[in-house]
Amino acid sequence: MDQELHYEYNVEGGDFSxxxxxxxxxxxxxxxxxxxxxxxxxxxxxxxxxxxxIVAHAYSGAVYFDIESNRLKIVFRDEGPGIEDIEMAMTEGFSTASEEVREMGFGAGMGLSNMKKNADQLNIESEVGRGTRVEIIINT
Amino acid sequence: MKVSDIVRILDGRLVCGDNRSDYTIDVAFASDLMSDVLTLVNDNVLLITGLANLQTIRTAEMSDINCIVFARNKKVSQEMVSLAEESGISLIECRYSVFRTCGLLYQAGVKPVY
Structure with missing residues (x-):
């Protein structure tokens, strides 16, 4: 990319629409x-x-999207319960999702592993009771 | 297979999208679990589902799925139509069960994803 671009979006917890x-x-x-x-x-x-x-687990969050010279960086930062055991959360099939989330067609414990599969780099930092930061890097 | 063929075989109702479109599907996948749909890497997938909500449309949008059949007589809402139109996704309502829907399309030559 010749130019570097930055975008931000808000995400509301619980707002599936x-x-x-x-x-x-x-x-x-x-x-x-x-x-x-x-x-x-x-x-x-x-x-x-x-x-x-974020919608399924957090109270609120934001997405920071950066287009850099040879990669895309997308950071998802939320205020929410955080993830107690990230390694466990990465295990396919492990889920703490509510019934409402499952009715939407999600919550089968596949999200994080699918993110890892699609991203060139996936970095997750979380503090229980505070929130989570997920960074996705895609090489272009 | 074209969208118009799918509508005819399933005796379905095209709720949005162009019946005369030349767009063709290569393979079909049936699921109510959108997480499974999001793991597909194929192009030109037809999604057959009984899950009718906005996230079904969003999942199709992210997965480059251009046609969805809603089986089990599930109804498509106006909000779903608006979102589908934005992304050029055709929506078909069908009164058959998922099993019957898949059977008819399989018999007509539509291949599975795996």
Whole structure:
């Protein structure tokens, strides 16, 4: 990319009607920039999983999207209960999601492992009782 | 297979999207669990589901899925239509069960994802 761009979006905890809005905006931006379709798909699938996690588990959060010279950096920061055991949370099938989340078609304990699969780098930091920061790096 | 063929085979109702579109699906995947849909890497996937909510449409948008069949007589809301139109996704309502829907499409030559 010739130019470096920065975007921010708010994500409300519990608001499933808007879950995916930020990821959708990111997809539109990447399409306008003519990024490779496979890269776009990996990016937005990872973003959508992260965004749904904020809606499903946190009280509020924000998405910081940076387009850098040879990579995309998307940071999801939330205020919420945090993750007690990140290694356990990464295990496919492990989930603490509510019934409401499951009714939406999520909460099967696949989100974090799918993010890892799609991202070139996935960094998760969490403090119980405070919140979580998820960083997704995609090389372009 | 074209969208118009899917509508005909399933005796379905095209709620949004273009019936004359040349867009063709290569494979189909049936799931009510959107997390499973989000793991697919194929292109031109038809999604068959009984889960009718906004996240079904969002999942399709992120996964580059351009056509969804809502089986078990599930109804598509106006909000879902608006979101689908934004991304050019065709929505088909169908009164058959997921099993029957899959059976008819499989018989007509639609291949599974795996």
């Amino acid at each position: 808007r879950a995916g809005y930020a990821s959708s905006q990111i997809k539109k931006i990447l399409k306008r920039l003519n990024i490779d379709a496979g890269v776009i798909k990996r990016t937005v699938v990872a973003c959508y999983e992260a965004e749904v996690n």
